[in-house]
Amino acid sequence: MIDRIPSGFHPFVLPFLAGMIFVLSYCVYGIIKILVQLPGEDRRRFYLSLVTPKTVLKNIRDIFCDCLFHVKLWKRNRLLGYMHSSIAFGWFMLIVLGHVEVILFLPHRIRLFYYPIFFNYFVAETDSTIQGSLLFFLMDFFLLVVLSGIVLAMVKRVRSRLFGMRRTARPSLTNQIGLYCLWAIFPLRLLAESFTAHISGGSFLTVPANWVFRQFLGNDLNMLPTWWAYSIVLGVFMVVLPFSRYMHIPAEMMLIPMRNAGLKIRNARKGFARVQVYSCPNCGVCIDACPMSVNKANIKDCTVYLTRQLRRGNERRITEISDKCLLCGKCQAVCQVGVDGPGIRILNRAERNYALKPDYSSIDGTAIGRASAGGRVAYYGGCMTQLVPSIGRSVTSLLEKAGIDYRWIDRDGGICCGRPMWTAGRLKEAEEIVRKNEELIRATGAVTLVVSCPICYRMFRESYHLPDIEVVHYVPYIQALIAEGKLQVEHDDICYAYHDPCELGRGCQLYEEPRQLLSQVVRLSEAEKNRAESVCCGGSLGSLSLSFAQRENMTRAALENLYHSKADAIATACPLCQATFSRYADRPVRDIAEIVDLHAKANKQNKQAI
Amino acid sequence: MMDFGFKLSKSATIDLDRAGTERYEKLCALSPDARTCMACGSCSATCTAASFSGMSVRKVILGLQRGQDVRPLLSACMLCGKCTLVCPRGINTRRLILNLSKSYD
Known part of the structure; x- marks a missing residue:
């Protein structure tokens, strides 16, 4: 040569x-x-x-x-x-x-x-x-x-x-x-x-x-x-x-080391967020994944268009797209690059200035907490559980059957977990709510906090600092009770399709536990898209601007995905999903706690203990 | 003073001719669904902040229509969204509260 x-x-x-x-x-x-x-x-x-x-x-x-x-x-x-x-x-x-x-x-x-x-x-x-x-x-x-x-x-x-x-x-x-x-x-x-x-x-x-x-x-x-x-x-x-x-x-070659270094997006437009925006390959996988894309008018509100508008600096569209999103996180789950669409949106919402700031100083968390002190286990239903009281009843019924010494700390109203405020982009205000709630929970003196709302659970995991208190979602907690023999369950032949709530599945990575618990009491069949690709129910509080009418199509599409399993009923583990689905579903929608409670009976020893 | 078990309360008269409704109009321009509120009180019944500041979206809208200062009500709102979910008129109350918070400048 x-x-x-x-x-x-x-x-x-x-x-x-x-x-x-x-x-x-x-x-x-x-x-x-x-x-x-x-x-x-x-x-x-x-x-x-x-x-x-x-x-x-x-x-x-x-x-x-x-x-x-x-x-x-x-x-x-x-x-x-x-x-x-x-x-x-x-x-x-x-x-x-x-x-x-x-x-x-x-x-x-x-x-x-x-x-x-x-x-x-x-x-x-x-x-x-x-x-x-x-x-x-x-x-x-x-x-x-x-x-x-x-x-x-x-x-x-x-x-x-x-x-x-x-x-x-x-x-x-x-x-x-x-x-x-x-x-x-x-x-x-x-x-x-x-x-x-x-x-x-x-x-x-x-x-x-x-x-x-x-x-x-x-x-x-x-x-x-x-x-x-x-x-x-x-x-x-x-x-x-x-x-x-x-x-x-x-950009992706920069994104991967940054993500592996454990960096988080701290500014909506600069630094790591910029790398994420440039890493979007515009493949459009997120369009089919986005629950909003069932409405033709909302197709251009998917993450791929958000990154495009961020690169163009089109402020009007950035605000519109950021506000509309349900924050279900599916775009991130399917994205091969892993662009954090929801995270970027929340921080873009946080760029806005609100002249009127809330003032929570009058709320005395410690006093509210002391009022329900006494149990080793505290049960926090959260706002959404209060709207679907059957869940709270079932969880407490299960706790009673298992002979657990518990207190329902927000039965008569409490403080919001702060996640809705957080997703609205008002991060400082959300922090304040979190601090109040921490005071409240510490004052109860409990060592375990059982939560029945995935929205709260995610917030507790990500933003709360409760070093001596174990925070658990009720699904693993009830599983443990059954494993310890404190609860006895019977199996039934009804077939349920399990809907993975966004915050519990993609948010907290609890995919298998709810399925294991459900299959102990009923027959389980899978929806067409499940686990990390589960379809948001459309009721999410993440969206600031979607109207009820726009959400209806999304809920119906999510239900179609569940009907695909030909199940007799739908099971979920989120009060918000249940409330949203119940509006349009043609078959019963129940929370896992309700289903387990129907099939559970107390162990005799527990009864003596009580 | 002798306690008769009752007392004279401050006049609660609202002079609608004098009430300034600019803020209400401003809010309606941003969140037109505010006009559809029928004051049913579902939001009042569910509000998390009600026990702290007497908050309820019904009271906020009513107060704005009467030209009153609703800021003390809003101060404990945690944006939890229960009012949105129970509203029979489908008012996006969270957006309404955010729009209102933005309008105070």
Whole structure:
């Protein structure tokens, strides 16, 4: 293998060089800007994680699995997974092998960073070795892999349903330019390499193509236009990259280490939030997932459009999209990048200023708490349980049957857990409510706090500081009571479909416990979409602007998903879900506590104890 | 003074000719559903903050229509959303309260 062009340069590399220099400097500028925007504590934490071997290994693994192999997409749909990983991994391998070729054959040229990209133009094959043929074979093989991915991408544009996607995001202008450039890059590379294959050598793809082209385009001068075209398209792609969805390629490599470092979004527009926004690949998986998308008018309120508007700085739409969301968290659960749509929305809500601030100083948490002191176990129903009293009755009935010494600390009204205030973006006010409630709960003197509302439970887990008190949702608590033999349950043949409440499932990762508990007393069948992909009931307090009329379609769609299981009744573990479903359901909707209570009886020993 | 078991209370007359309803109109512009309130009192019955500041959306709307200062009522609102869920008119009360809180500047 020898250098065909002694100077090692040809003007056609210039468009590529310009594009590459532009995109690299843009990325360096972006990284510095984001690091500066991070709060000092987060920055230190991030740097520390970059020198911690365990995190570094995790970063490398995640970057390979998520960015190159797209493991999450494979799990969603094989065709979709193959399409993305073939383009990403194939392109990555072409770049890596290009460098290997230069290092092996022309080590003195490695400083010219366009060489690995345009290697075939600059070399002439003098002899053929196994090593060389293997490299050429691999180059052609990975080019074929990428091309197959490109063909699939073209098919997906017209038939996205084949890839398991009903709707895809509408591409913006820059996204379209980027897309067409990406589609053109690899066919042009094949053409360019084919035109030079009789000089530089090639393999199973480029050599036969070269033979065909030389039948009618015999002149060697014909090779230049294709190399120019290849370089120009690469250059254009690099220039539009920062302004299109393809920015997700560099941004995701920043997002993964930041997430592994344990950073949280602290500002709606800066630092980590910015990385998340740029990491959104605009694939539109969140559109089908979003419960709001059953209303055609709400399709543009999904996370993919939020990130787009955040990049454009369209304040009117940002406010609108942020306020409308139910915060069910499904977009984050299905997102292969893991963009925290709900988190970004809450912080965008928090940007607003409210002239009238609430004042909770008159609330005496300790006094309220003392009034219900005495039990080792405190039961906190929460506001929503008060609206669905049957849940409170069932939970307390179960506690009584098990002979537990408990107090219902908010039977006659208490303090809200603070989560509704938090999701409305009024974080300081929510903190104040939390502090009051902490006082209240400490004053009860209980060691265990049983909660029956997942909304409260999530807030207790995430924002409360109650070091000596164990906070449990009633599902694991009742499970433990049954396991200890304090409660005896009978099995019935009624079939229930279990609806995973957003806050309990995606919010607190309790998926299996409710199912285990339910299957001890009844037959269980699964909804079409369940666990992390369960459909929000539409009643969520997360949305600030959705009206009842708009929510109705969402509730009906969530019910259809549950009817799919052909169950006799619906079980859930959230008072809000139950209240919402009961409005439109054609079959009974019951809380797990009610179902278990119907099938539970007290152990004789417990009765004696009471 | 002798305790007769009753006393003269302050006049509760509201002069609707003099009551300023600008704030109510301002609120209705932001949350038009405020006008559909029929003062049924479902929100009063469920309000978490009622025991702390006498809050209820019904009272807030009524107070605004009478040109009264409703800020003391709102001060203990925790935005828990029970009033939204029980409202038979489907008023988005949480949005109403947020809009009202924003309007005091």
